Amino acid sequence: MxxxxxxxxxxxxxxxxxxxxxxxxxxxxxxxxxxxxxxxxxxxxxxxxxxxxxxxxxxxxxxxxxxxxxxxxxxxxxxxxxxxxxxxxxxxxxxxxxxxxxxxxxxxxxxxxxxxxxxxxxxxxxxxxxxxIRPAIAVLWPSRNPAGHNVVLDVGADIRADARDLLNYAIMGASYARNGLALKRPRVGLLNVGTEEHKGRAELKEAAQLIEQAAPAGDFEYVGFVEGSDISGRRADVIVTDGFSGNIALKTAEGTASLIRDLLNEAFRHTIFSRIGALFALTSLRRLSKRIDPRRVNGGVFLxxxxxxxxxxxxxxxxxxxxxxxxxxxxxxxxFSEKLAxxxxxxxxxxxxxxxxxxxxxx
Amino acid sequence: MxxxxxxxxxxxxxxxxxxxxxxxxxxxxxxxxxxxxxxxxxxxxxxxxxxxxxxxxxxxxxxxxxxxxxxxxxxxxxxxxxxxxxxxxxxxxxxxxxxxxxxxxxxxxxxxxxxxxxxxxxxxxxxxxxxxIRPAIAVLWPSRNPAGHNVVLDVGADIRADARDLLNYAIMGASYARNGLALKRPRVGLLNVGTEEHKGRAELKEAAQLIEQAAPAGDFEYVGFVEGSDISGRRADVIVTDGFSGNIALKTAEGTASLIRDLLNEAFRHTIFSRIGALFALTSLRRLSKRIDPRRVNGGVFLxxxxxxxxxxxxxxxxxxxxxxxxxxxxxxxxFSEKLAxxxxxxxxxxxxxxxxxxxxxx
CATH class of the missing domain: 3.40.50 (Rossmann fold)
Incomplete structure (x- = not known):
């Protein structure tokens, strides 16, 4: 305490x-x-x-x-x-x-x-x-993992990140996942445009090596490159990226979820049958709505x-x-703050x- | 013809x-x-x-x-x-x-x-x-605009893009929107981490100036910086970005939509009432599903x-x-190919x- x-x-x-x-x-x-x-x-x-x-x-x-x-x-x-x-x-x-x-x-x-x-x-x-050397902003992101969320960082503290910054984010993100999601040995992935080792920018290849080397001491598992679709997926618990890409990903996901939510509401209002359907499914839909409501996971943590x-x-x-x-x-x-430090x-x-x-x- | x-x-x-x-x-x-x-x-x-x-x-x-x-x-x-x-x-x-x-x-x-x-x-x-000087891959992205879609490029032809490449993408994307979405004077936005002019990387500020200057001759309107949430929004018809960010955004949106779709199916299967609800709402839900089905807008066009x-x-x-x-x-x-050229x-x-x-x- x-x-x-x-x-x-x-x-x-x-x-x-x-x-x-x-x-x-x-x-x-x-x-x-x-x-x-x-x-x-x-x-x-x-x-x-x-x-x-x-x-x-x-x-x-x-x-x-x-x-x-x-x-x-x-x-x-x-x-x-x-x-x-x-x-x-x-x-x-x-x-x-x-x-x-x-x-x-x-x-x-x-x-x-x-x-x-x-x-x-x-x-x-x-x-x-x-x-x-560079702080980061981490968010909890709704995902398919049993914990219900993944940790994503940096989502906008700094638009630049070199290989050592990304390593730093991996260590801090793993610590956040241990404390925020109660995961003993979080799996860390590095965001890239493909999972093959030859893909992406030079600093990502360098960061991949640094993170892999740091994994045993940092008490996490490095799972390699991950893609945008893995941010809400099961392949990793912590997704590491620079603040530019992280911010784009976060706001793109918010935009997508918000568009789908509006289209869903529209669909249920469309006919008398769909209105009746919505009434029957009300509790289940409320549960879903709560699950993907960005307000419920509101809060970027400065690490x-x-x-x-x-x-x-x-x-x-x-x-x-x-x-x-x-x-x-x-x-x-x-x-958490002391453990992370x-x-x-x-x-x-x-x-x-x-x-x-x-x-x-x-x- | x-x-x-x-x-x-x-x-x-x-x-x-x-x-x-x-x-x-x-x-x-x-x-x-x-x-x-x-x-x-x-x-x-x-x-x-x-x-x-x-x-x-x-x-x-x-x-x-x-x-x-x-x-x-x-x-x-x-x-x-x-x-x-x-x-x-x-x-x-x-x-x-x-x-x-x-x-x-x-x-x-x-x-x-x-x-x-x-x-x-x-x-x-x-x-x-x-x-x-650099080709791009463009996709049609479900959006709130009357056309139903926005054009987004580059989504992965090249992970790098300098200011002139981004200008090139703006011209090609506007041409695609004119032909693919039948828009007379498409509105072009440049993807960034904020809409304020001082935000983002140096090449983005330079690209913003080039694109603004090219707008009258290119027969499009430049609306300034846009954010990830605007990709599916109403502020622009064409969203210009480098292939790294574009690919991350595209796959993040796909992952988000797929997660929500699965949670929605789960919600409808959850209770007997929600199953009945789903039956009533079937037609409306199918229409929604068709609207956000990534298969229906399948196809990245090489420009x-x-x-x-x-x-x-x-x-x-x-x-x-x-x-x-x-x-x-x-x-x-x-x-289209001749018009674009x-x-x-x-x-x-x-x-x-x-x-x-x-x-x-x-x-």
Whole structure:
């Protein structure tokens, strides 16, 4: 059980950036309320405009007694450049939410804000864990595996990744799968345009060798190159890729699922018979809908920092934000951040020191 | 109406590579039969083992009288490297199928074989159209647009693409959308990890400028950067990307659709009520299923060659192969290959000459 710096022993304090989401404060507080109802071990520090937050929070005694409101009005907008936010982000709700984690007041931060800005400020405030050269954003992806999800990273922390970054992602992704999906020895695949060894870019072939070598020490299995269709498949539990391809894949899948969902609703509304059919199949369809609802697996986790940050979807509603809070809570209760740092650090000396490998190994 | 070098005036002769598909000759002949039944203007030259092909073809008078069988047994395997096929591919069914187009015996080729090998041999036998520096594979992608599909390219001809290649893809993709989707002035988007101008790799920013400049002459509208979710969306009719990202996106979408389809079937089998529901909704569900069935839009079109080549999915069944044949026929009837070449050639002098731009413009 994680220790926290305040209040009851068993509770985890989550720092919430209340600004920056597309659906405003009521969605954020709605998500907090859902989580507070389900889990009595969660407490909040929420950063945003105090008058409105108080009004929303104080309606619900469950929430009021477990929430500390920190007033801030300055926000990071959705289209602000990360470089600009690095210079001028101080005093925003995002900055303050991360600072609560940095100071140890809270153990994990959740934000719906601008991804690039959140990553930039997270690196600035929390700094990278020892051995990490590039952090990554990992998501849980609905899949055919028994766990119901695969881990996919990087989905957008950085559009570039060289072979050593990809190795780093493999180690961090495996650690996430062990903690987030309870898999003892996760199978790691490297995303490519084909499974044959000769396919793809040069850095992928190099990364494949590095990852294969690191597998025994990293306590994972390397299954080789995988394709886009394997992201939701059974061949691997962890899919490693650069942030450009990962982001394209994630948004393409979201678009596909959303199109099919709409066509399905349309199909059921089409005739009187299909309407009757939908009524009969209601429970089963609801179960399916829940299974593929992206809101239920909402939350990209920033891996490789000194502290856990969960990025919720910008358009998340209360259900989505509650899912992000749940994920943050679960990871923190598992002591994930410390375990990950240990993994990366133990894998680090041989593989993360660039040109000094030989000297370091000799020393 | 296209002229062809044989038989009746109105007919289009399609050259079929019968080997290399995962489902064998019966799927190929099954697809030919479906197309022959639906369309009396199609004739075939089919390349493969004569004894077995004769047996399959001769069962059906409709097919027999419109099919010429060319015996060949050598095949290109699914995992053969393109470089190896370039040297040793002569005398394979794939080679011979392309040669029929090269010689003018047929006007378009269809193959289910190894994509990389098919592209390599296509470039060798048919050569690139004037002005093209890198051919691309384009697919029709189910979308929310009124046409029902968007054009996406490149989905795997080449894993690399620089800014000028992407411009080239934009011109070819717009031409395909005009002919394949009957859109007068297609809207072209460039795939990126965000729609803001500062996002993404350097070559994307450069490509964005080139494509914007080429839009008036190329008779298309440039809508800027688009994201993965826009591939199936309404913002653009043509989505331009490199072959690595395009291939990842295509296979990710296929995997997502296939997972949802299986979960949907499972949901309907789950209880007696859901089974009854499925019966009532049967017609509507079939319509939906047809709409998102990847077999119905089977066929990647190779753009930028002197002649049209359609790559059918390796795992295509008769329905899938028939869809690829239909696509090949339709494009050929439209004189697409000539129109595309004219477009690229007219866009070419300024944009495809590499370092000699200024000299060429001056001359």
């Amino acid at each position: 994680m220790k926290t710096q305040s209040g009851t022993d068993r509770s985890t304090i989550i720092s919430i950036d209340a600004l920056g989401g597309e659906r405003g404060l009521s969605a954020v507080v709605g998500g907090m309320l859902k989580s507070a109802h389900k889990n009595s071990d969660i407490r909040f520090i929420v950063h945003g405009p105090a008058p409105e937050l108080s009004r929303l929070v104080n309606k619900h005694p469950t929430l009021r007694e477990r929430t500390e409101i920190r007033h801030v009005e300055k926000t990071v907008s959705m289209d602000e450049k990360p470089s600009h936010v690095m210079r001028h982000g101080k005093g925003t709700s995002m900055w303050n939410a991360l600072e609560s984690v940095e100071k140890g007041e809270a153990s994990v931060a959740v934000s719906c804000g601008n991804t690039g800005a959140l990553m930039a400020l997270s690196m600035l405030r929390l700094r990278m864990a020892p051995g990490v 490789g920092l000194n502290g856990t940050v969960v990025k919720s979807h910008g358009s998340a509603d209360a259900t989505g934000i509650s899912a992000a809070i749940k994920l943050a809570f679960r990871l923190e209760q598992n002591g 240990a993994r990366v650090a133990s894998g680090a000396p041989r593989v993360h020191t660039g040109d000094n490998d030989k000297e370091q190994e000799a020393s | 296209m002229k062809t070098q044989s038989g009746t005036d109105r007919s289009t002769i399609i050259s079929i590579d019968a080997l290399g598909g995962e489902r064998g000759l019966s799927a190929v002949v099954g697809g030919m039969l479906k197309s022959a039944h639906k369309n009396s203007d199609i004739r075939f030259i089919v390349h493969g083992p004569a004894p077995e092909l004769s047996r399959l073809v001769n069962k059906h008078p409709t097919l027999r009288e419109r099919t010429e069988i060319r015996h060949v047994e050598k095949t290109v395997s699914m995992d053969e490297k393109p470089s190896h096929v370039m040297r040793h591919g002569k005398g394979t069914s794939m080679w011979n199928a392309l040669e029929s187009v090269e010689k003018g015996e047929a006007s378009v080729a269809v193959s289910c074989g190894n994509t990389g090998a098919l592209m390599a041999l296509s470039m060798l036998r048919l050569r690139m159209a004037p002005g093209v 930028g060659l002197n002649g049209t080549v359609v790559k059918s999915h390796g795992s295509a069944d008769a329905t899938g192969i028939s869809a690829a044949i239909k696509l090949a026929f339709r494009l050929e009837q439209n004189g 004219a477009r690229v050639a007219s866009g070419a002098p300024r944009v495809h000459t590499g370092d000699n731009d200024k000299e060429q413009e001056a001359s």
